Amino acid sequence: MNWPVALAHPVTRGILAAVAAVLVIATIIIAVLGITGKVSPALRKELWLRLGSWLVLLPLMLGPVVAGRAYTIAAVTILGLLCLREYDRATGLFREPLITGVIAFCILVVNFASLDHWYGFFVALWPLSVGLITIASIPSDRPKGYIQRTGLGIFAYMLFGAGLAHLGFMANDPNYRPFVLLLITAAMPMMSVSRAGLHHEADLFSGPIGLQEHGMWPLAALVLFTTIGAPLVTVLGNIYVLLGLRQANPPRHLRVLFGMLTHLRPWSMIEVYLLGVFVAYTKLGALVRIDIGVGLYALAGLLLTMIVADAVSDPQAVWEAMDRRGLTRWRADTPGPRAVGCHTCGLVGRPVAGGRCRRCYGRLHARKPDSVTRTWALLLGAAVLYIPANVYPVLSVIQLGAGQPSTILGGAKELLDGGMWPLAALVFFASVAVPMLKLVGLIVLLLGVQHGWTGRLRGRTVLYRIVRWIGRWSMIDIFMESILVALVQFGGLVTIDPGWGAVAFAGVVILTMFAAESFDPRLMWDAAGERSRLTGPDAVATPAGPRHGTYGDATA
Numbered sequence: 001m002n003w004p005v006a007l008a009h010p011v012t013r014g015i016l017a018a019v020a021a022v023l024v025i026a027t028i029i030i031a032v033l034g035i036t037g038k039v040s041p042a043l044r045k046e047l048w049l050r051l052g053s054w055l056v057l058l059p060l061m062l063g064p065v066v067a068g069r070a071y072t073i074a075a076v077t078i079l080g081l082l083c084l085r086e087y088d089r090a091t092g093l094f095r096e097p098l099i100t101g102v103i104a105f106c107i108l109v110v111n112f113a114s115l116d117h118w119y120g121f122f123v124a125l126w127p128l129s130v131g132l133i134t135i136a137s138i139p140s141d142r143p144k145g146y147i148q149r150t151g152l153g154i155f156a157y158m159l160f161g162a163g164l165a166h167l168g169f170m171a172n173d174p175n176y177r178p179f180v181l182l183l184i185t186a187a188m189p190m191m192s193v194s195r196a197g198l199h200h201e202a203d204l205f206s207g208p209i210g211l212q213e214h215g216m217w218p219l220a221a222l223v224l225f226t227t228i229g230a231p232l233v234t235v236l237g238n239i240y241v242l243l244g245l246r247q248a249n250p251p252r253h254l255r256v257l258f259g260m261l262t263h264l265r266p267w268s269m270i271e272v273y274l275l276g277v278f279v280a281y282t283k284l285g286a287l288v289r290i291d292i293g294v295g296l297y298a299l300a301g302l303l304l305t306m307i308v309a310d311a312v313s314d315p316q317a318v319w320e321a322m323d324r325r326g327l328t329r330w331r332a333d334t335p336g337p338r339a340v341g342c343h344t345c346g347l348v349g350r351p352v353a354g355g356r357c358r359r360c361y362g363r364l365h366a367r368k369p370d371s372v373t374r375t376w377a378l379l380l381g382a383a384v385l386y387i388p389a390n391v392y393p394v395l396s397v398i399q400l401g402a403g404q405p406s407t408i409l410g411g412a413k414e415l416l417d418g419g420m421w422p423l424a425a426l427v428f429f430a431s432v433a434v435p436m437l438k439l440v441g442l443i444v445l446l447l448g449v450q451h452g453w454t455g456r457l458r459g460r461t462v463l464y465r466i467v468r469w470i471g472r473w474s475m476i477d478i479f480m481e482s483i484l485v486a487l488v489q490f491g492g493l494v495t496i497d498p499g500w501g502a503v504a505f506a507g508v509v510i511l512t513m514f515a516a517e518s519f520d521p522r523l524m525w526d527a528a529g530e531r532s533r534l535t536g537p538d539a540v541a542t543p544a545g546p547r548h549g550t551y552g553d554a555t556a
Helices: 010-036 041-067 069-091 097-115 119-136 146-172 176-187 206-213 217-245 254-267 270-284 294-312 315-324 371-391 408-417 421-451 457-487 500-518 522-535
Strands: 191-195 198-202 289-292 395-399 402-406 494-498
Touching: 010 041, 041 069, 069 097, 069 146, 097 119, 097 146, 119 146, 198 206, 198 457, 206 217, 206 457, 217 254, 217 270, 217 315, 217 457, 217 500, 254 315, 270 294, 270 421, 270 457, 371 408, 371 421, 371 500, 395 457, 402 408, 408 421, 421 457, 421 500, 421 522, 457 494, 457 500, 457 522
Parallel strands: none
Antiparallel strands: 191 198, 191 289, 395 402, 395 494
């Protein structure tokens, strides 16, 4: 195995480093708890056994992926055969050795096609295998139960043959490791809880599914988009762009795709979701027994990787590479008075036909159209929703038939009463203080534009940047609720149900994020410059060109 090649991609290094760090930290914590006598001997033994099981399972799952394509395909083959064995025992298909043997043979053949990188044969094996399984049951001459036997066989091949083989076939791509590790993150359980012999597991999909089952489909769609959709598209889109630039003739749509990824990045909220998981973990401690799954470790690795990738990546270098490869209409010219700065790629220049950027083909504006009006509309909508978001309950905990709804402030108070004041401060800040800061901050910025305030322009610009950056962190409560609703469903023992206050609160978060994006901070400087020019000789420099026109100065 070539280790430099295996660890070349930053996503792979980040995930493996995060998993290793979590295991080391867990070892230290268990050792300290044992030495200080904070846990009983029985609990200490159980913790060591769980840690030991993960020390065995994680290398078995991640090792083949890192080792190389042949090891990955071999691991997928063995996994498919083992899953088939358990499937046969669960469904009774083991009583049909001919059908089981044909399925196992088809699994081996389809993985051989993956190993040989024979895509045509790989695709053709799906109908061929289905036909072979259908024929295999005919010689026994037992019409009764034929459809059931054949259906179980075909379904087994769909799952453990054709389905898993696609995971192995991905290993033929040189950059397969990050994507396969991302799939492991999404598919493996992050957390499991148990009480009175009942057991529930949660992965990334469990939260949206649980919310949808309670009729909260807007909330389910939002959680699904911000925790799975946006991160997945961001990771795959960036890999696609970077691989496309390595081709002899890169496709021209790369510039449009990369521009879309720039606007999508703020909606990828893995780091906020992990904080929500942490808050949910502390709330669950008094209700159920909790176990951490490999999916949570992989998710932490994915977060670390995305942070490292953001730190080392240079979007401007990608745009310049597109310029050199001839994907854009960029040319080295001196910006004139009609030049406009692009919000997406940062290019300052004259627009092409239709008022679009030469480089990324995004629409250009000297100032955002109707910025003040749109921001006021979104802000008023958020202010209206802020009242029910704090009055109506966000969730209800029902234990042994008794319980009461809990509001956002009530949840922070419960953490404070439980002695967890740092966590209570975090929840209060993210769920109460931050939305209020966004509302008040944007109102101050809008009033400054409309009244032409000339003081503290730089301070108000910094305030705008803070409001724009901090808005997404209010989603902690929403993510926490999605996890609690998915895990704590134990019938009459204990159940957690979502409340409509959470929908209103999510509306506040989304509307304030859109309001921050629609506000144009350059209008503050325009308004201050116009007022100073009219009131005295100490004028503030105003950009040349029309204030609300289509084109503006190169500094716009």
